[in-house]
Amino acid sequence: MSDDPWPWPGDSPLDRARRVARTYREALLRDAPETCAELDDRCRELGQSWVVPKPLTFGQDDLLDADEVADMCDVRPGTVRQWRRRGLPTVDTVDGVRYRVADVLAYHADRRIRRANMAVNPDMTRDS
Missing domain, CATH: 1.10.10 (Arc Repressor Mutant, subunit A)
Structure with missing residues (x-):
């Protein structure tokens, strides 16, 4: 059994990084929605739209x-x-x-x- 406490063992390193980034984004959205919106726009401008959740x-x-x-x-x-x-x-x-x-x-x-x-x-x- 692994000592890794990560609750999603099937996650790749990229999946892990994305989950962490989205967790921080959710906290920012809750506490500073305007700042979050500005950063979302900047991320999209830089081609990193994955940061912003999108519905299927x-x-x-x-x-x-x-x-x-x-x-x-x-x-x-x-x-x-x-x-x-x-x-x-x-x-x-x-x-x-x-x-x-x-x-x-x-x-x-x-x-x-x-x-x-x-x-x-x-x-x-x-x-x-």
Whole structure:
């Protein structure tokens, strides 16, 4: 068993950093909403829109292109294509490759579960 007190064992280092940043942002929003709004705007200007929570505006069965998935997940489109090579399901349409929202969410959930299992049992390999 790990001595790591982090309550979400499936989080990557980036996930951890984002959770910490969002916790600080929530406190700032509560205590100084105007300052938080100014910093949110500045973060967006610098291309760091992930800091500001955004509601999921797509339905589970909506089909998105790589750019839309990247925006939804706060990653680059190249990362989405990498996920595809690693097993993210796709749908071929007349407009090209699309990703079903439910498949993207399930893919992320599976990755978190795998990382959590690796944290509990570091001797596990990807093939086990």
